[in-house]
Amino acid sequence: MMNYSYMQETVPAEYLPDDGDTPDYIHPVPEAHYPQQLNVVDELVDRHVREGRGNNVAVRFEDREITYEELQSRVNRFGNALRESGVEPGDRVVVRFPNRPEAIVSCLAAQKIGAVALPSMKLLRAKELEYIINNAEATTVVVYDDLLEEVENALPELETVETVVVAERNGVDHGYRSYDDMLDDGSEDLEAYETDRDDLALMLYTSGTTGRPKGAIHTHRQVLATADSYARYCLEPTEEDVFGGNPPLPFAYGYGDLVTFPLRFGATTSLVEDASPGDLLEAVDEHEVSVLCSIPTGFNQILSQYPDGPSEYDISSLRVGLSAGEPLTPTTFENFQEEYGIPLLDGIGTTEMLHIFISHRHDGDIDPSATGFPVPGYECKIIDPDTGEEVPRGEAGLLAVRGPTGIEYWNRPEKQLEAVEDGWSIPGDIFVQREDGRLEYKSRSDDLIISSGYNIPGPEVEAVVEEHDAVSEVAVTGSPHEERGEIVKAFVVLTDDASASDGLVEEIQNHVKNTLAPYKYPRAVEFMETLPRTETGKIRRTELRERERQ
CATH class of the missing domain: 3.30.300.30 (ANL, C-terminal domain)
Structure with a gap:
């Protein structure tokens, strides 16, 4: 059962799913057992400073490096500034940036003071922003100046926004609060707000390709659980790893790959603003990326546009690649492994489930014709979509998932009912479980062609x-x-x-x-x-x- 007590003053109860409509959460791996009082930023940043890893590089961006001590200082200063501007625990804070350090600082600062970070895709237009911000009842927007225009176009229709903060990097004129001034004026001393492990930390909106975008809500322990299940067991990261790639930070896949995973293990994230395939190879070379994260299209573009990439760039740091967002074909897997010498781990995850819950392990026997096995910490079964009964192995059906994360929507009770069946989350994918236990992706349920x-x-x-x-x-x-x-x-x-x-x-x-x-x-x-x-x-x-x- 979720505990949303700290939000009662800021969130009407009907905006959160009823207990009877939420998934049954299970925590079968020991690392996914967290204390009752838990703040995700204390675990991702402060803990490393306390334990002597403050000089580890947390973020590489262009030719700059930000250590964990420096990241903690920025998060604390901006967190205090947000609090002084009126942001309270439970408030939703929209963060609108390309992949830049300010985006990570803004999200972590909001979470550290007990607010809820709401990263926003940078290509959204005013009408889309209007719906999302009003639906979330966000009070604050932190925005890169180059992305301010659509926020300004939406402002007359925004019902709850009280403060707009602008990161000035491109000389765009504005009359709002300055990100840099707030950072400079904020105190460096900030204790993490005593959030409960089941308090909200993150909201991500689905792309809305089949209707209005839906707000997927995630708690402090759910954010950590993605690192302590998939990343810990399938990738086995160390402090020496550098995570890099081009998934946008507001994409659940990108938030995990480039924020949660590296910071959980005291490793480094490599950020590239608006990365092209060439930019990614340059980052691998200059930032010594070891875990390369992209989508199948990205890997195919690297192969086709840079046929001499392995000789033009130093790729010796690479040890594994991650792929999600679309099915990874065996052809792409084999071509990339042949050229770059690393396996690509195909994975399936969703905005609602927060990250990957089916995958192979980096050192396992990878069959590129299948997505893989349930990630440690998750259970999967294939059910008949009409009866809900589990089907025999080898037979196609609807995927049902259970684990430390699950599908919960913000203020969408009708969608919530559709998304959970007997405590199991139903992401909407057709799979076959083979005799060897591997799960083979067939299609989205709405991508099935009946001819x-x-x-x-x-x-x-x-x-x-x-x-x-x-x-x-x-x-x-x-x-x-x-x-x-x-x-x-x-x-x-x-x-x-x-x-x-x-x-x-x-x-x-x-x-x-x-x-x-x-x-x-x-x-x-x-x-x-x-x-x-x-x-x-x-x-x-x-x-x-x-x-x-x-």
Whole structure:
């Protein structure tokens, strides 16, 4: 049972899920047992200073380094400044930055004084910000000056915002509070607020591709649990590790990879603002990145745009790569391992579950055709979507998950009811559990194509189409068809040296027919310059499906 007592003055009770609608939380690994009084920032920052790791480098950004002592000082000063500006425990603080140190300082400062950090994707427009900020009833917005315009456009409609703080880095004129002035004026002495382990620490909003964005809420111990389950057991980080990559910090995957994981283990995070593939390789070289985090598209771009990357950059520091956000195909896994000498751990996680809960381990027997095993600390089962009963191994069904994190929504009781079944969280993915226990991803439940009565997972077809030498990227969706209900359609981006032709369409179709059951081949192929993507790099299949329906 969750304890939201500290929020009662700032959060109406109906905004939080009823106990009967929340997941059953389990904590089977010893590291996920935390004391009742717990503040995540005390664990991620202050503990390292107390235990003599204050000189460890916490953040590398451009040519600068920030030690844990320096990070603690900045967090304390900004935390005191936020408190003096009126931020109270339980208040929601919007943090709107690209991947920069100020974003980490702002989130940690809010959490240390008992407030709730709400990182915001930088590409959101005013209308989207208006909905999220009003829905969260946020009182404060901390924003990079280059991203201020959309906040200003939304301000007339914002009902609860009292303070706007601007980090001045690009000479943008404004009349709001100055981040640097607040940092300079704040006291360096700040004790962490005595939050309960089940008090809220973090809110992340889903991308909203299938309706209004939903606020996923996470507690202090849930934030730590992502590091003490997935990172601790699957990655085995040490103080010597440097985590780097290009997932945005407001993306649950990015927040874990570039904030929670490195800081939990006294390691270093490498931040790159608006990283291109070349920027990532440069960071690997200059920041000595050992754990490289991206999405399949990012790894494919590194391979295609920098074919001589391993000789042009010093990549000797790399030991493992992390991939999430989209299914990682065996082709990408094998090509990257061959070129860069490291395995890519495919993982599935969600905004709601906060981070990865199915993966291989970095030193295990990795089968790139499967996502992996349940992460230590989590249980998974495959259920019949209609009956809720567990299905036999080898049979496709709906994934159900239970562990130290789970799905809880802010002020969305109807969605909360849909997301939990008998205490198990239902992320909405179709999986098969193999006889050896590995879990094989099939599709999102809404990506399943039903053609002439056959259930066809789009990502399964994508993985085979991508094997063709002429294919750079591909998305597969269902397209309405009078006779078959739907047909499989492939949207293909070609490599630079390939040309669209009827012959190439036939080659792609025959390759799928010869690899998968023939009914799964794409009966339609459309060549495109680019695929529509979300800010986090996920293909907008919803947009492609809607275009086909129209």
